[in-house]
Each structure stands twice: as C-alpha cells, then as structure tokens.
Amino acid sequence: MNKVLFFAHLRDAVGEEFITIDASGRTVADLKQMVLEKYTSVNLENVMTAINEEFASDDDMIHEGSEIAFIPPVSGG
Amino acid sequence: MDERYSRQTLFSPIGKAGQEKIRSKHILMIGAGALGSGNAEILTRAGVGRLTIVDRDYVEASNLQRQQLYTEQDVEEKLPKAAAAAKRLRKINSDVEIEAVITDATPEKLEELIQGVDLIIDATDNFETRMAINDVSQKYQIPWIYGACVGSFGMSLTILPGKTPCLNCILKKIPIQGMTCDTGGIIAPTVQMVISHQSAEALKILVEDWEAVRTSFVSFDLWRNQYTSMKVSKAKDAGCLSCGENRTYPYLDSENMTKSTVLCGRDTVQIRPPRQQNIQLNDLSLQLKELGYKVKGNPYLLSVEIDEQRLVIFNDGRALIHGTNDLTQAKSIYQRLLG
Numbered sequence: 001m002n003k004v005l006f007f008a009h010l011r012d013a014v015g016e017e018f019i020t021i022d023a024s025g026r027t028v029a030d031l032k033q034m035v036l037e038k039y040t041s042v043n044l045e046n047v048m049t050a051i052n053e054e055f056a057s058d059d060d061m062i063h064e065g066s067e068i069a070f071i072p073p074v075s076g077g
Numbered sequence: 078m079d080e081r082y083s084r085q086t087l088f089s090p091i092g093k094a095g096q097e098k099i100r101s102k103h104i105l106m107i108g109a110g111a112l113g114s115g116n117a118e119i120l121t122r123a124g125v126g127r128l129t130i131v132d133r134d135y136v137e138a139s140n141l142q143r144q145q146l147y148t149e150q151d152v153e154e155k156l157p158k159a160a161a162a163a164k165r166l167r168k169i170n171s172d173v174e175i176e177a178v179i180t181d182a183t184p185e186k187l188e189e190l191i192q193g194v195d196l197i198i199d200a201t202d203n204f205e206t207r208m209a210i211n212d213v214s215q216k217y218q219i220p221w222i223y224g225a226c227v228g229s230f231g232m233s234l235t236i237l238p239g240k241t242p243c244l245n246c247i248l249k250k251i252p253i254q255g256m257t258c259d260t261g262g263i264i265a266p267t268v269q270m271v272i273s274h275q276s277a278e279a280l281k282i283l284v285e286d287w288e289a290v291r292t293s294f295v296s297f298d299l300w301r302n303q304y305t306s307m308k309v310s311k312a313k314d315a316g317c318l319s320c321g322e323n324r325t326y327p328y329l330d331s332e333n334m335t336k337s338t339v340l341c342g343r344d345t346v347q348i349r350p351p352r353q354q355n356i357q358l359n360d361l362s363l364q365l366k367e368l369g370y371k372v373k374g375n376p377y378l379l380s381v382e383i384d385e386q387r388l389v390i391f392n393d394g395r396a397l398i399h400g401t402n403d404l405t406q407a408k409s410i411y412q413r414l415l416g
Contacts, residue, residue, distance in 0.1 A: 007296060007303060008230035009261065017301065046252035048294070050307040055247065055294070069305055071296050073252050075416040076227040076263055077112040077202045077271075 002062060004035065005069040013042040024064040028056050031068060047072045081172075082124050095284035096124065100172075102283045103127040103193055107182050107210055108200030109158040110134070111263070112224050114146040115272035116198050120279060121166045127174040128166070129190060132158040133181045133405050143265040181405045182206050184329040187213045196282050197221035198275060203412040204251045205335055205351075208319075208328035211236065211244040215320045216329070220282050224275040226268055227261040229300030233274040234309070235282075235291050238320065242312040245319035245328075247294070251351075252416075260364050260414060266299055335411070337404045346398045346407035354394030356415075361390070365414070383410055390415070 005018045014035075023031040028051070032044045049056045050069040062068065079086075086096045104125055106113050109132035117130055136144075136151040136158055144158075151161040163177035180186055182201065191197070191213050199207055199221060207223060214221040215238050223234045223244055236243050274295055281289045297304040313320075318327050327333055336349040358379050365372045371382040381388045386400040388410055396415075398407040 005303070005305075007298060007305070008228065011298075011301065017303070046248070046250075048247065048307070050305065053293075053305060053307055055307055055309045055312040069307070071232070071294075071305065071307070073204070073248060074225045074227040074230060074232065074261075075202060075204050075207075075252075076261065077108055077110055077200050077225050 002031075002065070003067045004031070005067065007069065007071045008074060010042060010044075010047065010070055010072055014039050023062045023068070024066075026062055027058065028060050028062065028068070029058040031062060032058070035070075044070060085123060090286055090289065091280070091284055095286075098285060099124055099280070099283045100126050102195040103129070104279070104283075105190055105194040105197045106130045106200055107187075107197060107206065108132055108202065109146075109162045110140065110200060110202060111143045111145075111265075111268040112226070112272055112275065113158075113198075113200030114144045114162060115268060116200060116224075116276050116279070117162055117166055118146060118169065119272065119276040120198075121170045121173050121175070123276075123280065123283075124170065124172055125283065127176070129176045129178060129194070130159050130162050130166075131178040131180060131182050131186075131190065132162070133179065134158050134409055136161050143263060143268050181408065182209070184209045184213065184331065184334070188216075188329070191217050191219060194219055196279060198279060199223045199225075203416055204248075205328075205412070207244060208251055209334075212319050212326040212328045214238055215243055215324065216326055222275045222278050222282075224271045226271045227263060229264055229267050230296070230298045231267045231271040231274075232294065232296035233271055233278070234294045235278045237282075237287070237290065240287075241292060242309050242314065243317060243320040246312045246314040246317045247309060260361075260368065260416075262368070264299075270297060270299060335408060337408050339402050339404060344400060344402055346401055346404055348396045348398065348407060348411045350394040352394075354392075356390065356392045356394055358390070358392050381414065383414075386410060388414065 002023045006014045028049050048071045086093050135155045136147045138152050146162045146165045157179040159177035159179045163175045166175045218238045220237045293306040294309050295306050315321050318325050333351045338347045362372050373380045378391050390396040
C-alpha cells in the first residue's frame with residue numbers, strides 16, 4: 001500500500017490529509033488518474049510530486065510502501 | 078558598526094569576514110508586498126551594501142495585516158510600495174544604499190536591473206515574473222530565491238545557476254490559476270515563515286557559504302501542521318530551455334508574456350495570457366464571492382467589481398479591465414485574481 005499526502009488546497013478538495021491506496025508498480029501519472037477518478041473536484045494538472053521526499057516525474061514508478069506527496073505550486077507573495 | 082552587527086558577527090558561520098561580504102553585496106528584491114517587506118527589513122538590518130526594491134503597486138488598506146513596512150498613512154497617501162518601503166528602510170539602517178524602482182518587472186526591465194547584482198529575491202505574486210526572473214538568473218549566472226505563500230501554506234526554493242535545477246526544470250511550464258493571496262487569503266505567520274526561509278538562504282549566499290545552501294524544495298502548512306522538504310537534484314534537466322545545453326531563455330521573449338492592450342476610447346484594457354487557458358469559471362466565481370467580491374456571470378464569462386474597476390474574464394483566460402487605461406494597473410488586477 002502507499003500513503004498519498006495532499007498539500008494546501010488539494011487537501012481541501014480531497015477532504016483528507018492523506019489517503020492510502022495501492023499504487024505499487026504504477027507510474028505517477030497512473031496514480032494521478034486513480035486519484036482523479038475517486039475525487040473528481042481535485043485538479044492535479046500543475047502539481048509537483050514527491051516520492052519519499054524526492055522530486056518525481058509523471059513517468060516515475062511507484063514501489064510498495066513508498067510515500068507520495070502532491071504539492072501544488074502557489075503564487076502569492 | 079562593530080556594535081551594530083555584533084550579534085550577527087558572533088554567529089560563527091558569518092563572523093567578521095562574513096559581515097564584510099554582506100556589506101559588499103547588492104540585492105535585487107522583486108516585489109514589495111508581504112515577502113518583499115519582510116525580506117527587505119531583515120537584509121537591511123543585516124547591513125547589506127545595496128538593496129534595489131522593485132514594485133508596480135501602491136499601498137492599500139488590505140496590505141496592512143501582513144506587509145510589515147507600511148502604515149495607515151502610506152494607505153491614505155496611496156504611496157507606491159517601493160517608495161514607502163524605501164522611506165521606512167532608510168530610517169531603519171542608513172548604512173544601506175536603498176533604491177526604489179516603481180515599475181512593472183518586465184523581462185526587459187529585469188535585464189537592465191540585474192547588472193551588478195549579487196542575488197535576486199523573489200517577492201512577486203505571479204509565475205510569469207518568476208519565470209522571467211528564473212531566465213534572467215540563468216543568463217547572467219546570478220542566484221535567486223523563490224518564495225510563495227497562500228493561506229497557511231508556503232514554499233521556497235534556492236536556485237544556484239550551474240549547480241541546482243532551475244524553476245523551469247521543476248515546473249516545466251507556467252502553472253495556470255495558481256492560488257493567490259487575493260483569492261485564497263493569507264495569514265501573516267505563513268508570510269513570516271517563507272521570509273525566514275528566504276532570508277536565511279540569502280545570508281548564506283551573501284557570505285558565500287555555499288555548502289550550507291538548502292538544496293531541497295521546502296513546503297509547509299502552518300495550520301494543518303505539515304512540513305516537507307523535497308530533494309530536487311534529479312529534476313535538473315539537460316534539455317531545459319532555461320538552464321540546459323540548448324537554452325533559449327523562453328521567458329525573456331515577449332512573445333511568451335501576457336499581452337495587455339488599451340482599447341481605444343473605452344477606458345478599458347484587454348489582457349491576453351500567453352497560452353490559451355481553460356478557467357473553471359464556476360469555481361473562480363465561488364472563490365471570489367466567498368471573499369466578498371461582487372461577481373456576476375454566465376457560462377462564458379465572469380464580471381467582478383474591484384474598487385473603481387470591473388474585470389470581465391473569459392474562460393480562455395482573456396480579460397477586459399474596465400475603468401482604467403493604465404496597462405500596469407490592469408495587469409496587476411488580473412494577476413492578483415488569477416495568479
């Protein structure tokens with residue numbers, strides 16, 4: 001299983017700080033699709049992804065037990 | 078001078094040698110809002126040699142909750158932020174040469190302002206300017222520090238040309254509809270936390286303690302008690318158009334910038350984003366209504382009243398700002414609401 005963390009407004013859209021989902025053997029892009037199917041109001045288009053606190057691309061593979069975080073870039077200042 | 082900076086020079090990573098380095102450096106601060114105010118105050122107190130502070134807006138009442146350099150009098154006088162900031166900073170530390178530049182930080186302007194600068198601090202409120210800062214930083218090999226916040230959420234990244242990935246490596250393109258303080262609100266502690274990250278990084282760079290520079294992308298939520306530090310070294314992209322082998326600095330090209338045009342005789346400015354967007358008008362309408370804006374709309378457009386102006390936004394991202402002929406003011410209103 002994999003823990004998926006949501007930051008900022010993504011957390012509000014999902015309604016949870018994290019979810020647990022089985023994404024091992026899938027790519028980041030696959031996981032995004034899985035999340036979108038479950039939570040239709042989430043926008044993951046521009047988010048940054050970290051796997052175990054390391055930057056990940058859409059085609060990076062997720063392994064069993066890895067923790068994923070979705071972090072939306074914000075622009076206020 | 079010795080007494081003034083004694084507590085800072087007692088801190089061993091700075092020391093007397095570090096203080097002399099700080100004194101010899103020139104910082105370019107892009108933006109004089111919340112992040113700009115706080116970073117500018119810390120670095121002015123730290124005794125930097127020269128600080129250039131750039132901003133296109135004037136002080137408004139809604140700034141006072143978090144923009145620490147400004148007063149009610151600045152609001153009454155509608156002082157430009159750069160000028161109000163410089164006035165206050167000169168009172169804080171007369172050792173520092175402070176320069177106020179009241180202008181829109183366009184790519185052209187950035188290339189002019191970066192001459193002789195040692196470090197750029199991002200205190201802007203939009204990604205278009207940040208991507209231009211990112212390109213100009215790569216072109217002239219000057220480090221910059223990204224910082225941003227909304228609500229209780231904030232983030233920062235230090236970019237050292239030739240060493241770390243750049244913002245374009247990480248984001249790949251300008252994010253659309255990034256949340257801004259005008260749409261998502263903001264609490265002052267979030268601002269201060271981003272300022273702390275940015276100004277600590279700034280001090281490391283000023284004293285040239287390169288080993289100490291943070292190489293991860295930090296983000297945190299002070300209300301939800303989340304903190305994460307994402308390693309980004311593998312994001313460095315040899316094909317990146319901003320820092321890669323065949324770089325073109327795309328964000329210094331005016332073709333990629335938001336276009337604003339005054340519509341003749343209509344007291345209206347049209348703003349067109351560089352790429353066609355797909356804005357969820359319903360979501361935006363709800364957000365703006367929650368914040369107390371008067372919003373009317375139909376499936377094709379939203380009309381929002383902002384003080385004396387009215388902004389009409391279409392779902393492809395194009396907007397008309399009625400009630401002004403001032404391109405900079407119109408672009409500022411647009412980016413405040415749409416990031």
